[in-house]
Amino acid sequence: MRSFSYVSAPDVAAAVRAIGSEPGAKFIGGGTNLVDLMREGIERPETVVDITALPLAEIEEAAGGGVRIGALVRNSGLAAHPLIRTRYPMLSQAVLTGASAQLRNMATVGGNLLQRTRCVYFYDGAAACNKREPGSGCDAIGGFTRNHGILGVSDDCVATHPSDMCVALAALDATVEVQSVRGVRRVPLADLHLLPGRTPHIETTLAADELITAVELPASAVAATSRYRKVRDRASYAFALVSVAAALNVRDGVVTEVRLALGGVAAKPWRAHEAERILVGAPATEDSFRRAAAAELAAATALPHNAFKIELAQRTIVSTLRQLLAEGGAA
Structure with missing residues (x-):
């Protein structure tokens, strides 16, 4: 792992200022995906901005019967919360099928949204991968593809998104709240992630300086x-x-x-x-x-x-x- 600078953000405003002022910076919360990618040399941030002290770890009932989930809520806490278990059981079940109990205790909701593919060719530095190195090709095509995509794929990438939580959030019409120095905006979960097309390395619609602060679930009788x-x-x-x-x-x-x-x-x-x-x-x-x-x-x-x-x-x-x-x- 290459060396990097470390910044601990005391509040959201400081976090978004830091990410905007530090070239090549990345946010770190639970670190369950980012640290692995840094060890593999896939992610090489010059600076990591630690957001674990931010007040984003609450699950609250929203006006109209919906639920607001802070970006730093741990996956285990999300799955166990009474509001989620009773109103949105698919979400609780999805989270509990992901990873291990130890990882769920560390992983955050915001990090889960942004985790990267587990395609073996993405992790193999000897393989061509357009996600890892744009324009290099895709060795998965023509390789072993048992775990790869069948919908929305392209000639440049056939990788799949690994999240279980995000599948449930997509079905529940969730909205993602993000913040930067330019202010707050809300992105429908359905519009957050991108299909590969010709640019599989561009995986979301977020700008590099935007911080996920919450996920909002609308009231939904059918979700019960x-x-x-x-x-x-x-x-x-x-x-x-x-x-x-x-x-x-x-x-x-x-x-x-x-x-x-x-x-x-x-x-x-x-x-x-x-x-x-x-x-x-x-x-x-x-x-x-x-x-x-x-x-x-x-x-x-x-x-x-x-x-x-x-x-x-x-x-x-x-x-x-x-x-x-x-x-x-x-x-």
């Missing part, structure tokens, strides 16, 4: 009947092959509301808008679930080793919706 299902190679400390965050409301046998997002399939949490469109107003039946899942995956692009993900994603959508219907999705 929700579930996160993660399909992976082993029961713990494994990233998703496919995951589904789903919420469902059914009245008189007809789907009235549904929320669906997928993980493990794209460079960002994938909101399943086409499946949602087909389901709303349709009978809450196995056939409807299958038609919606197939429509969502119709645009998938398979690589030699991950074609199985297309059917796996469809099956996981159907089984998750079926389970929600059995658990009380009907009103």
Whole structure:
């Protein structure tokens, strides 16, 4: 690891001033991803700005029944909080499927939003990777691609986003609050992360000097009947092959509301808008679930080793919706 300068920020204003005045600076909270990347030589900040002293570690009920989650809330605290467990169970479940208990005790909500891909070619300094070195190529294409993307991929990158939490947040229509010396702005979670296109090294819409301060969840009656299902190679400390965050409301046998997002399939949490469109107003039946899942995956692009993900994603959508219907999705 190369040497770097260290700044401890006493408040948000000082943090955003420091990040703007120090070239090549990075914020550090839990450090569970950044420190690994620094050890690997992938991230090389000249300065790290420590934000752990900032007052951003609270979960509060917001006006109108929503919830505001501070960026420094630890993942374990988020999963255990009564407001999250009762109003947004898919989010609690998603967090508990991620990493290990030790990492969840350190990792922060803001850091989880910005964690980088776990693509093995990204971490391999001998491999070509456009995320790590723009313009160098993508050795994943033509390589071993079992864990790589099938939706929104490009000729320059097929990596997937690793977060479980973000998949649930995408389904819940979360908004991310960010702050810089220019003021505060709010970014819909759906617009925070970018698909690779020709610039896979540009992963979010945040400016380099912007600090995530909170995540806001809107009030949502349908979210109370929700579930996160993660399909992976082993029961713990494994990233998703496919995951589904789903919420469902059914009245008189007809789907009235549904929320669906997928993980493990794209460079960002994938909101399943086409499946949602087909389901709303349709009978809450196995056939409807299958038609919606197939429509969502119709645009998938398979690589030699991950074609199985297309059917796996469809099956996981159907089984998750079926389970929600059995658990009380009907009103």
